[in-house]
Amino acid sequence: MAVQRINEVAGAVRSVTGRRETDFARERPRLLAVAFGILGSDADAQDVVQEAWTRYADTDVEAIRNVQAWLTTVVTRLCLDLLRRSRELPHRPEELPAGVAEDPQDVAVLAGELTTAFTVVLNALTPPQRVAFILHDVFGAPFEEIAHILDTTPGSAKKLASRARGRLRPDGGHDPDGDPREARRVVGAFLKAARQGDIDGLVRVLHPAVTRSADPQALPPGARGLIRGVNAVVTETRVLQANARRARLVTIDGRPGIAVMSDRRVRIALTFHVAEARIVHYDVVADPRRLALLRIEE
Template identity: 40%
Template sequence: MAGDDQLAQRFEQHRPRLRAVAYRMLGSVSDAEDAVQNAWLPLSRAEPGDIGNLGGWLTTVVAREALHLLRSRRRRREELGDTPLPDPVVSADGDDPEQKALLADSVSLALLVVLESLSPAERLAFVLHDMFEVPFDEVAPLVDRTPAAARQLASRARRRVRGAAPPAPDEDDARQRAVVDAFFAAAAGGDFAELVRLLDPDVVFRADYGGRRRPAVYRGAEHIARQSGASRGAEIHPVLVNGLPGVVTARSGRPVSIMAFTVVGGRIVEIDGIRDAERVQRLTAGVVRFRW
């Protein structure tokens, strides 16, 4: 029993890193938790002398579990014909140590969207090697490739990430929040010219509506400014979404949407919105208090 308790303690010490690996692989906090928890069973059955590097062993087990979940999910999405936005990490402030560990290295929702476009093997190779410095000779068996082929997978993924990821957001957190606040003030006041000024001319707005309709992508400052009236009259609750400024909107005290903003050069270059009320309620539970 004492040995089991000690093993459980060692497992918990590695949990933050394992959750971070799984979240980058799966883009879902709940799926990441499942992948990590599923690693406990093989660990509890393993002989202690068979595991030299516990952290590396657990990372491999979690990565394999995440790869299996990712492949299964990808097949389902191909059948359904759409790809929802990843689950963001929504927080009231940036002081939660668990969330800091999960989002280390600025894993924005925009980056997760790009990772969703990779094949499961590319995503695993890129996440493990580029984000967690796992050698290619350890990555290769997970994707049934040689180390050289695993290196090529990561290289292809790296090029796609660099080509599709938005520029790095402004470093001044307060300035980013001020731009987002100004955006909603202009929307509430129906100030179309100010909205266009706050939006980059090539701004992209991704909207995930859940099962009600297919995800959509809107482009261009004027086009998106015209749609901003949808938030008029809503309660606006400032939050952090994967470490960047965002809001939860509510109507009649019920949360209805999450929006994440990427601000570069004082303008909004990307907006990611989830407008599935049931999913929004799940993701914001315990973060924002609503008047139900």
């Protein structure tokens, strides 16, 4: 009977461990994307997610009502802690869910490519602004959830996201894409001008201080990840005119965008911020991990 009981207990432990590993494996790609979005570094994102696994593995899963929300909270607060330390900001220890272990587990991880341009853009934001902007604008998290993570109110979380958008726009203007129809017209005009090599048409829809960020996979060798100004953008757009001929106007996460197709698949996506009928920033997404996170519709 003792042996039978030991076997039953061992079987139950294996069952819980297997379920825990399955749940975490299902959430891991999204957690990596969240961490990368906040930190701008794939290596740091991998470390943070591994630390989250260590904490999850040592926690009573039966006490966790929502695994996705719990893991998102842990990963986001670990990212905040890392940002505060790296920037030598006043540090307030993050209050993680009860019962979470503190010792990290050393494991071998595969380091991916750093998207330099993305890092440059995010460096303009404070850590809370990064969290509010990435979780809401990129992953669609409600402000109530973001407020819980940041230990603030939903109204304050909304203001943080709004300020982040303002700091990311070179004109510091009002909310981007205020009129979706106008934004779609502007992006459509940009695509038409790019296809035709129409310099005047490009200049008309670009803000004088326009910026373009891009994944390395989207660029020719030696090209810069972040460029600024109408002249730089127009010159590059003319060089990449062939891509424009394979592109189409689409909706990306509810906003007007451009998708470059090949073999009936989206290989490159362009997301835009438009203010006062001009493009103030656009991001060229070609990293398969980032592409997979976009909701692209005709």
